[in-house]
Amino acid sequence: MTQMSMIEAIRDAMDVCMTRDPNVLTFGEDVGYFGGVFRCTAGLQEKHGLHRCFDTPISEGGIIGIAIGMAANGLRPVAEIQFADYIYPAYDQIASEAARLRYRSNGDFSAPLTIRTPVGGGIFGGTTHSQSPEALFTHIAGLKTIIPSNPYDAKGMLISAIESDDPVLFLEPKRLYNGPFDGDHESPSVSWKGHPLGEVPEGHYTVPLGQARQIREGRQITMIAYGTMVWVAEAVADAMGLDADIIDLRSLVPLDLGAIEASVKKTGRCVILHEATRTSGFGAELSAQVQERCFYHLEAPIQRVTGWDTPYPHAQEWAYFPGPKRVRAAVELALKAA
Amino acid sequence: MTQMSMIEAIRDAMDVCMTRDPNVLTFGEDVGYFGGVFRCTAGLQEKHGLHRCFDTPISEGGIIGIAIGMAANGLRPVAEIQFADYIYPAYDQIASEAARLRYRSNGDFSAPLTIRTPVGGGIFGGTTHSQSPEALFTHIAGLKTIIPSNPYDAKGMLISAIESDDPVLFLEPKRLYNGPFDGDHESPSVSWKGHPLGEVPEGHYTVPLGQARQIREGRQITMIAYGTMVWVAEAVADAMGLDADIIDLRSLVPLDLGAIEASVKKTGRCVILHEATRTSGFGAELSAQVQERCFYHLEAPIQRVTGWDTPYPHAQEWAYFPGPKRVRAAVELALKAA
Amino acid sequence: MAKKQSNHATKPNRSKMPNRSRMHVPEPPFRPGDTPDYSHISVPAMHSPHRPDPMCDDHETAEHALKLIRVMRFNGEAVGEWIPAIDADLKRRMLTDMVMTRAMDDRMFAMQRQGKMSFYMKSRGEEAVSVGHAHALRNSDMVFPTYRQQGILIARDASMLEMMNQCLSNSGDPLQGKSIPVLYSFKKHGFFSISGNLGTQLIQAVGWAMAEAYKNEDGIASTFTGEGATAEGDFHYALNFASTYRAPCIINVVNNQWAISSFQGIAMGEGESFAARGTGYGLATLRVDGNDALAVYAATAWAAERARKGGGATVIEHFTYRAEGHSTSDDPSKYRPKNDADVWPFGDPVERLKVHLIHIGEWDEERHEALSAEAKKTVRETYKQAEALGTVDAGPQVDDFTMFEKVYADDPELLTEQRELFRRELSQ
Amino acid sequence: MAKKQSNHATKPNRSKMPNRSRMHVPEPPFRPGDTPDYSHISVPAMHSPHRPDPMCDDHETAEHALKLIRVMRFNGEAVGEWIPAIDADLKRRMLTDMVMTRAMDDRMFAMQRQGKMSFYMKSRGEEAVSVGHAHALRNSDMVFPTYRQQGILIARDASMLEMMNQCLSNSGDPLQGKSIPVLYSFKKHGFFSISGNLGTQLIQAVGWAMAEAYKNEDGIASTFTGEGATAEGDFHYALNFASTYRAPCIINVVNNQWAISSFQGIAMGEGESFAARGTGYGLATLRVDGNDALAVYAATAWAAERARKGGGATVIEHFTYRAEGHSTSDDPSKYRPKNDADVWPFGDPVERLKVHLIHIGEWDEERHEALSAEAKKTVRETYKQAEALGTVDAGPQVDDFTMFEKVYADDPELLTEQRELFRRELSQ
């Protein structure tokens, strides 16, 4: 075990895979010599060589396009998109190509690539450095979409993603890169140092895709979250003294329906949290699933706590972010109701 | 009033707008001389001139890109994307640009463009001529997403879209172009001729965006649908002798929440229908909304009837399509439950 | 303005409305009702540009992007520096493949018209591009084709039965009905799964080629686009990435003059050739008479050698003509003169190779008729076998449950659930 | 292979791992620790290419894409055919605007370091590009800038106070805090709302220009990209559509050698210039010394005349150097030698215009110092006024409820509901 920030854990996952498998390589804008604007690939070029960790033109569609061709030809590319807000030029390559290749060729070809990209707000990035577009990818059959909330999971899940035979979108909550975040932007930032989930095994291990992590056990209410919002949920549960079941989904597709169903059947109350815009966010799918599977156990309406149906504003960042107050209000509604 | 197919109604809407307003123009792949692969712009070039109805390079991103620039400069462009399956190369221009321009410039600029594109299956088009990607657009704040189910609405809604000061995505269910479709592909096709909703006023009229159409009134169950599935819902309601409230949403964003809420509060039972892939489809948002607003009135779990979580296959088209059998099964579940 | 002579005359605005707009919209020289006359397009008889060393500086090929590499004159004579060193056997093989491709196209088109399949696309007029190209590559070089390079599969000895089964979506379809007709996938023949989305595979091919170099192997990738689809972003990505990483690949633009109903000028704009698009990226650029199988072979062999030796990518424009409709859904008489194909000045590719073989004394009319008859017979018999395995709406058919397979490497829980729901639906 | 001389020497692989891969990855000539030496880059002193008539055939500008238009020698002398016919007043105005731009940049950068705003981006070294360009256009011509053309706003007499308010997201911010600093929007100054997404505005500008032609007006659009972002599909769309519809616009590529940490060779590949990308599309192409304000003016005026007269679009590459970090979030010493900017052989654009004005007897060191002092003072005072209107984290601030506004032309029901939810959240 060593202490790692989420950045270090992500870098270590790539390092481990590149060391074990010569077919693993990584590339993206500023990924090579410089090591990425968030430093996730720092040192990998020096260690593994120019051809295994390199800069690309500013062309997200091109980056995913070459990754598909490489993956189809036996490599295991890990492509970085500098911010998730810039993934849209690659949307066609991801949705029409990477996710479809196995199906349309009936297994003749496949595209086992991994796409890493930072998501979420909290760094005053405004409309184009803050988005959480996960829902746009969960609608795409053939693609896996995952999002860790801590260094331990980040490393284990990224190794699983690289080793997966399917294309995987690996979302990195940038507000968690350097430490957990309880949603209160005015309190001093905390680091992963000393945090139990900052304890990361050296070498190779995996966190399987499709398994949620039960953050804590409780009987009063189920809180379903992923990424940054896991920490906000925990903080609110603490502050309110809730006896909550908190589920960190980790993987959105495939989804751990068993964990969700078991929890809500137990508690009868459910709050779903995400940072993305509310309408057609992934919370909608979660709400629909819970309602379909646990209808007769529900004692109150399922609540969604989300960003607003606006772009992510710059100055009003913390008014947009679904912080502790918004979570608390939803929990109260879920608890109050008959 | 004249008889029109949906294709003629759509063409007529553009003709009316181009005649009234010299700033309206239309373009896209094969849209000019030929009049579009579905003939929706046939005759418009001859009537209104080469510069008002013209062919573009095969470049969906470019098509929407120029439309944004034109719209910002005072024109009212109507851009055709040949199939919705090919809209993804324009995803960035739509989501990051058209939908965001007003917001990020705080109203200094805006992009009032209309994007027309055919959606849905039923013509053996396989994975790349059958998709219904509406949910990917309903998640985008700043964009309106609408979808008519008949010639009358098609014309009135398209005129509203062209006159709207916001960017509008106008989805055309291609299986309805020539007639209503009850979901039974083995029965002979029906034409709009003689159908009451094929009676279309001449000249200018609008169907406001954001208002659902109540197809029929009932007390037993609410069926929420849009596009092709409206007709399947009706057919099943007929076949089962249901006393159903059937709502044709017409507009997904903005959504007529009032109509939905009133209906489900009345019936206590709800089935949601769409052709798109289930996970994170727009049905998820509808289910979440219904559950949030009508929880205490629900007597059974809300059911979603959708396409499967696979690409749209070619030979197995009718096994994928959410046809009458799948709808009936869901209705039975919704009715059976206590 | 002294703008250069354009390759196509422009027509006055046909609309009834006066056009006061200054916006320029290009139009094809001829529309239905016009008498097409292509005398403004020069058919260089002896003017193929010089053949530089395949490892030359890309500058040396800049003029090639604007000229036209040709080998065969219309009288069958082979002339110039680009004559490929291939024997009569290979030429006859190429002729056979082209004839076979056309025979299969004709049959499948007719069968589509009879409702046996949902869709079909012919490659008539473009057979030299696919067949000539394929024979100049190694069979292990991965091609990333569009829907109009079926000739490559024929040239690589793919099973015509399997191809037909794919088109019929029948019980023998290797793709089990998942894809529409002609979107083949034949990894065993170095033939990448064709996408229905135009352009996307251009940049994937560059990635494939980069992987070859990464692995220090000497395979190359060869990717195709129609001239219309060069307007997609993927074309730019492909040229740019191929240039940056010197990817061992060939980027083929098949300029068959039409993109459904849009003439090539819509994609081309004020440019002069599609090959020339590559010049600004520092790629080698060749423009070749696509109806001349030997010229296609020669240009391909040149580009393949360059790529394999580490010289990077070449853009090849194959200048040809789409002699039939875009697909079975299309009626070209709606947007171009009926006899446009006939007056196209570059002739028919099958005819031209045939005349050449006769000219060099390696072929005659009788053998050619026998070949055509044989091809038709093979196609007819193969089609019979295929139809026995089912058609899109007559059994034996693909099991519907296969639609749930191959979405992922292994099925997620949700799909297993949905498969179960579907089972219940069927038993209703 | 006899590949052409590249503009940059290539370095051996620095990694500790032996590289048996044949995949080529370009590297910049110098990295931290190296002593940069740009003697391989030729600085043409008198060799500006011929100035053709602005309505010439695009062919005539093909060589311009590979040469460099320069007007001012380092000694201040103006030479060659491109000397613009402008008087000393305008030159002094340009100098003033450049000095003002730089003074504002310096102040804002320092204030960001003090936490007054979340982010800032300087344009040091590139002031001649924006200022020279702006003065050769009409103020009503719409520019579609990137984040490094603040000089255009200064040149067009935009209110520096409003610009600062935008950066501070304070109560005077015309964008009401919605956008991050420097993503200005000033319709009243013909300055299109800057997008955070690179490249997207290139094709929008073409659409804007098409609308000008459609309306039979004679405005033009001028759009900018960094050399790095030319790799986006939008660049290709812009070149292609501009060519097809002869859109009256200018497509500017500011090649400042760096895209964050990536040197220009990553985007360029084996190409030789970014202007040359336009050649294959049949567009006019100019390459200009971007540190020479008079050359930028001259090239812009040429392209604007061509566009306005119906000659279509020009691609202009402005060859310059990003003298500072990418933004306040960047530390360039991590990826390039510390003194790289100083040894860059094209000098400083402010200095160069100053030397020219002195050379022609229209300026002197004292006036220059006075100008600098005056600029600093104006900036300091304006900044004070701005700060009085608030900063990103000190009042007076933008009302949070404004975040719900301007999503649509009018608010949909759901947003009204959410606004109400937010009101309750605040009152908790």
Ligand SMILES: Cc1ncc(C[n+]2csc(CCOP(=O)(O)OP(=O)(O)O)c2C)c(N)n1
């Ligand atoms: C991304 C995308 N846009 C549009 C289409 C619809 N479409 C199919 S073929 C075609 C024309 C292609 O023309 P070209 O590239 O010249 O190829 P050709 O058919 O002439 O071989 C179009 C527009 C598509 N398949 N994919």
Ligand SMILES: Cc1ncc(C[n+]2csc(CCOP(=O)(O)OP(=O)(O)O)c2C)c(N)n1
């Ligand atoms: C679509 C997109 N991809 C990536 C980024 C992140 N990014 C911002 S600036 C930049 C570098 C741009 O370099 P260049 O185009 O040369 O412009 P310069 O900064 O040198 O003016 C990058 C990669 C972005 N803003 N948008």
Ligand SMILES: [Mg+2]
């Ligand atoms: Mg074509």
Ligand SMILES: [Mg+2]
């Ligand atoms: Mg740059």
